[in-house]
Amino acid sequence: xxxxxxxxxxxxxxxxxxxxxxxxxxxxxxxxxxxxxxxxxxxxxxxxxxxxxxxxxxxxxxxxxxxxxxxxxxxxxxxxxxxxxxxxxxxxxxxxxxxxxxxxxxxxxxxxxxxxxxxxxxxxxxxxxxxxxxxxxxxxxxxxxxxxxxxxxxxxxxxxxxxxxxxxxxxxxxxxxxxxxxxxxxxxxxxxxxxxxxxxxxxxxxxxxxxxxxxxxxxxxxxxxxxxxxxxxxxxxxxxxxxxxxxxxxxxxxxxxxxxxxxxxxxxxxxxx
DNA sequence: CGCCAGGACGCCC
DNA sequence: GGGCGTCATGGC
Numbered sequence: 596x597x598x599x600x601x602x603x604x605x606x607x608x609x610x611x612x613x614x615x616x617x618x619x620x621x622x623x624x625x626x627x628x629x630x631x632x633x634x635x636x637x638x639x640x641x642x643x644x645x646x647x648x649x650x651x652x653x654x655x656x657x658x659x660x661x662x663x664x665x666x667x668x669x670x671x672x673x674x675x676x677x678x679x680x681x682x683x684x685x686x687x688x689x690x691x692x693x694x695x696x697x698x699x700x701x702x703x704x705x706x707x708x709x710x711x712x713x714x715x716x717x718x719x720x721x722x723x724x725x726x727x728x729x730x731x732x733x734x735x736x737x738x739x740x741x742x743x744x745x746x747x748x749x750x751x752x753x754x755x756x757x758x759x760x761x762x763x764x765x766x767x768x769x770x771x772x773x774x775x776x777x778x779x780x781x782x783x784x785x786x787x788x789x790x791x792x793x794x795x796x797x798x799x800x801x802x803x804x805x806x807x808x809x810x811x812x813x814x815x816x817x818x819x820x821x822x823x824x825x826x827x828x829x830x831x832x833x834x835x836x837x838x839x840x841x842x843x844x845x846x847x848x849x850x851x852x853x854x855x856x857x858x859x860x861x862x863x864x865x866x867x868x
Numbered sequence: 869c870g871c872c873a874g875g876a877c878g879c880c881c
Numbered sequence: 882g883g884g885c886g887t888c889a890t891g892g893c
Contacts, residue, residue: 621874720875721873722872723873723889724874725873728874731890761890764887764888802876802877808876825874826873827873
């Protein structure tokens with residue numbers, strides 16, 4: 596990754612980034628593609644830090660109205676720019692299916708998101724589809740002046756007060772999560788550095804957090820790249836391409852590999868969801 | 869109408 | 882321990 600400053604913007608060169616593939620691939624739900632003169636522009640948030648980013652040309656991006664200091668402190672880390680995805684994909688390509696998946700959508704990166712926001716987002720995700728998950732999170736943030744609620748304020752909600760979310764049976768799970776985190780019963784920062792099995796068990800103490808959601812929180816919200824969420828799509832990949840198990844060589848980055856596979860299998864079978 | 873979606877829970881055996 | 886019905890909501 597290279598960058599330079601141009602007025603109030605930061606120009607980033609990174610061949611291994613595609614905005615559609617990274618910001619709209621089911622790992623984050625608060626980025627919106629907006630009309631613009633650029634080929635592709637997204638606006639969104641990380642916790643409460645807003646950003647608009649456009650694709651200037653292939654592999655070159657404008658981070659709009661961001662100071663260098665702020666870019667280095669927040670967005671460099673968020674987009675995982677310190678990780679070399681070319682090398683990662685090269686190592687994955689030892690496997691035939693992974694090679695195809697990396698070639699199909701080589702601009703996917705694993706975002707380093709906030710653990711609390713991920714916890715809530717992926718509780719909402721259970722037995723749900725991506726457009727509807729986005730809608731629920733939109734309505735949630737709208738109710739908090741466009742930002743994501745902190746655990747403390749969210750813990751004041753009840754399943755009844757959350758009816759405007761139309762999140763169905765998940766509302767009671769959200770309340771339990773908010774109460775556990777705000778009371779300190781669950782300390783996400785501590786879980787992030789626990790041995791993985793211990794971390795899984797700790798997350799699953801929260802109601803509505805099972806194996807799949809725990810794995811998503813670990814991967815997307817705690818950068819535990821060995822975490823491997825298995826949803827209905829990845830189940831199809833595993834049964835179709837890996838009847839003898841997922842290749843062991845990719846174990847430490849199985850979660851990132853999973854993200855390429857997830858995007859690959861979904862876009863083979865559905866036009867656009 | 870039925871089926872499905874980045875599933876988990878409660879209950880049964 | 883595994884199997885199965887149920888849980889809201891909305892798009893197709």
